Amino acid sequence: MYKSQLDTLLKQSAPRVSFLYGDSFLIGYYAKKIESALKSEEKTTFYFDEYNAININTLLSQGSLFGSSSLVVLKINHKLLKADIEMFLYALLHNAHNALIIEYYQAANKSDGDYTRDCKTCAGYFKNPKMPKDSIAEVRFFPPNISECMGFMRERSKELGLMTDDKILKHILEKQNNDIALSLNELEKFVIFAGKPIEPSDVNLLCDGIASFSVEELCFALMDKKPIVKMLHTIYEEGINEIMMIGEIQRFFYQLFLFFAFIKIKGRPDAKEILGFSPPAHIAERLSRYCIRFKETEYIAIFELLSQWRYEVSKGKTKQSMSALIKIQEMIR
Template sequence: MYRKELDSLLQKFTPKASLLYGESIFLIKYYSDKIASKITTSSNKTTFYYSDYDFDSVMNLLGQSSLFGDKNLVVLKLDKKLSKKETDSMFQAIALNTQNSLIIEFYQSESKSNAEYAQDFRNFAAGFKNAQLGKDVIEVRFFNPSFYECIALLKERSNNLNINIDERLLGTILTIQNNDLGIAYNELEKFTLLDSSPTIEDVQRLCYGLGSVSIEELYDAIFDKKNIFEILERLQEEGLDELQILREMERYFYQLFLFFAYIKSYGTPNAKDILGFSPPPLIVQKIAGRSIRIKEEGYRYIFEVFRKWRNANMRGEKNMVLNALIKLQAYIR
């Protein structure tokens, strides 16, 4: 099934076993969390990440019965499909212990092409069925949401956070974050600290990192081809984790690419057209100057570095940041 069918289904009942896959990493996780919240509390939820998956441990959890009505929810985050023998065993355990549930988030492996991943999830979904559980077993494919679907999800998130924000500002946040819905979604938490409705100035201050001296120092070191180790170490000491640094890098280099593309087309930058607002002239001058120090092919390689870095982070691999930032420097003229 697809997202629209799942939305309709979840209004009526909650499945016992769900396989979630497709092009949208955000929607896979979003609906995994949504289904999980309908099943039980986080204290009864056990998550296995990629290589941590252990069939016997999963079966032990799904096979547990409870005299007190407790529920076990197992969530598997995988980039390799399970065998039909494994899923059939899990279905049997759930059928015998109907208070327990299973959610599988099936992501694309870094080593697999789009076509190979598509073949894997089709095969996985075809075998993800059980006659005994029937409609309690579902498989859902998620496509990347459209811009307007992203805005709707951001609006839902802002309402849940009690943030009264204009939809045009949500669009600005999404655009600056390279249309990465996951980053934009998390950015909204920053606006809970405000005493009034967010303005474009608030978006500029909170989402563009213009006031972050440490991040600016890191950008300066990258473009000046200086040693970045000490700055990186200080950032991490201040509490900025690897995923946050990755998000900042993605945001900043996408912003540079927007300037690069605009300059290539029109000759001179217009920050209002590019960003939706006008930063101080010195900042515009710096961004524009840096944007043309990277070739078009260089941007392609840089975004590939970010993709691999993000995938590694999702698999739980750490300490990728220094290697990734050194690679970035190599593409700057």
């Protein structure tokens, strides 16, 4: 099934079993959309390493004493066993008030080809002849095109009560290199203009633009152990202030540490409680996944490296990034 088919299905009813894979932004976006349509009274989320087939099946098998419904959400980055999926479907067949949403993200150490093959294999397991056809949806998402991104921008702008038009929304999108997740995040800044039309000058003032986007992209590439030399060269060519760049990188790792500490204490992430706002689902997922790749002592070492880098730049030693970033990348598990 593709996105358009899921959109058609959701106009009628929400699937009780959803296996979502492909573009990470759309996985998170549609998971929330399906969850909202299900209107389940109880929700339990399992994050990545928390996956436990027995515990999940127990929740899906729970009978309804007072007519309540239960939703289980799995955020995973590993291939599911056929036996596990068959077990979940059997439980849901006999407990029609419960539902399951599986968000299958690409693991950092898995190639695009391997991820696609695993997705197709798992998707083939989501079949049960005794369950209604429309109750199971396995959906592959492709990166949204510009037209689709503009649709998301209009939708979010309306939700925030912003007075804007397509020209302004496209301007924000272009400043973020058409990255829809970052662009939707940028829209949050404009709530201060409630009741007032947003002007191009407001966008230029509040949106960080390509340089900030490149730094965030650099952090993602760093955490995914991808090459960063060309990206760094591009950032420097744009004439970015190196102190500001270090500040952005420090902010990124500070957010990771907040997620790390919160999960260590609470046993689960809660982006809104950690950051004070709700970032796009795919950003929250990345931070939750990245934060556990360091130990507490390694976070201390990272902040010391970044502080030393900032000190050297303040003393006139520019472009000291490579040494610090390589050392950080070597710590990633």
